[in-house]
Amino acid sequence: MPYVSAPFPASRPRRLRASAAVRNLTRENELSVNDLIWPVFVRDGEGIEEPVPSMPGVVRRSVDKVVEAAIDAHALGIPAICLFPYTDPSLKTEDCAEAWNPENLCNRAIRGIKAAVPDLAVMTDVALDPYNINGHDGFVIDGEIRNDETVEALVKMTMAQAEAGADIIGPSDMMDGRIGAMRSALESKGFQNVTILSYSAKYASGFYGPFRDAVGASGALTGDKKTYQMDPANTNEAMRMIARDLREGADMVMVKPGLPYLDICHRVKEEFSVPTFAYQVSGEYAMIQAAALNGWIDGEKVMLESLMAFRRAGCDGVLTYFAPQVARLLQG
Numbered sequence: 001m002p003y004v005s006a007p008f009p010a011s012r013p014r015r016l017r018a019s020a021a022v023r024n025l026t027r028e029n030e031l032s033v034n035d036l037i038w039p040v041f042v043r044d045g046e047g048i049e050e051p052v053p054s055m056p057g058v059v060r061r062s063v064d065k066v067v068e069a070a071i072d073a074h075a076l077g078i079p080a081i082c083l084f085p086y087t088d089p090s091l092k093t094e095d096c097a098e099a100w101n102p103e104n105l106c107n108r109a110i111r112g113i114k115a116a117v118p119d120l121a122v123m124t125d126v127a128l129d130p131y132n133i134n135g136h137d138g139f140v141i142d143g144e145i146r147n148d149e150t151v152e153a154l155v156k157m158t159m160a161q162a163e164a165g166a167d168i169i170g171p172s173d174m175m176d177g178r179i180g181a182m183r184s185a186l187e188s189k190g191f192q193n194v195t196i197l198s199y200s201a202k203y204a205s206g207f208y209g210p211f212r213d214a215v216g217a218s219g220a221l222t223g224d225k226k227t228y229q230m231d232p233a234n235t236n237e238a239m240r241m242i243a244r245d246l247r248e249g250a251d252m253v254m255v256k257p258g259l260p261y262l263d264i265c266h267r268v269k270e271e272f273s274v275p276t277f278a279y280q281v282s283g284e285y286a287m288i289q290a291a292a293l294n295g296w297i298d299g300e301k302v303m304l305e306s307l308m309a310f311r312r313a314g315c316d317g318v319l320t321y322f323a324p325q326v327a328r329l330l331q332g
């Protein structure tokens with residue numbers, strides 16, 4: 001693309017920055033409430049909002065409080081909420097059966113939200129880690145994370161979520177072949193309009209630490225997730241994963257974590273032109289909040305700037321714990 005400009009002083013780029021009105025007119029990207037998906041942690045009990053210490057400002061809510069939060073989110077114009085269960089340790093087993101229990105926390109929360117605010121899209125997370133005694137996303141057999149057995153379980157989990165009313169299925173497990181298996185199960189049971197937002201390019205990242213505290217998986221996790229999540233050194237591999245998931249029937253794709261992987265977001269959008277999302281994960285949120293609480297940065301400014309960066313990189317939307325706060329600011 002040719003970049004044409006007159007020589008100085010005929011051209012003074014600062015003219016376009018001189019007033020708010022002209023800056024507003026010439027701004028290239030916008031952040032809107034329509035770009036937000038709000039991740040929410042669900043726990044058992046009633047009337048409970050329990051702070052997550054490593055994520056200041058984030059709480060685990062009992063189902064009744066999640067429903068209230070969903071009503072508020074909808075009123076703020078947030079299009080979607082994403083549920084993550086904090087499972088009681090007594091329900092974590094080696095066979096992970098709680099994952100496809102129609103009455104598990106997540107499925108009860110989906111039903112509660114869909115009954116109260118049917119227009120709010122409900123997204124789920126599909127992976128075994130909240131239910132697994134050893135904290136992994138897949139079955140562990142003889143010290144190995146087993147792919148094909150896990151995919152069968154993930155399909156059962158997906159179907160229980162779809163039956164509860166989930167609108168968007170979010171497989172975050174990084175097993176091979178899961179998107180195709182989920183898609184054909186959904187089609188065969190009449191769930192043609194349930195969308196899949198695949199965590200296609202999910203990296204084995206240190207930025208998930210606070211999330212694992214929030215869902216109670218930190219203590220449980222043995223070893224790391226490097227045999228299924230991606231090496232942070234890789235870019236081409238991410239493109240292959242996106243292509244693979246789209247071929248298997250994903251409607252939307254995700255890059256995770258977010259800010260440290262903006263190059264991946266940008267390349268995905270350029271090469272595939274599909275709805276592309278980033279997950280501004282727990283560690284990214286915690287870093288901003290920690291610095292803000294110490295008075296080292298202006299938290300609000302950095303929050304908005306970090307979210308605008310996703311839009312600039314080409315993302316259609318962002319999963320962010322800041323969603324309600326941003327929505328309130330954007331409402332003015």
Ligand SMILES: NCc1[nH]cc(CCC(=O)O)c1CC(=O)O
Pocket residue numbers: 125126127129137172173207208209210211212225280281282283
């Ligand atoms: N499959 C679980 C899952 N789904 C979303 C996150 C991380 C989200 C965050 O850090 O905010 C994780 C953690 C992990 O893979 O260990």
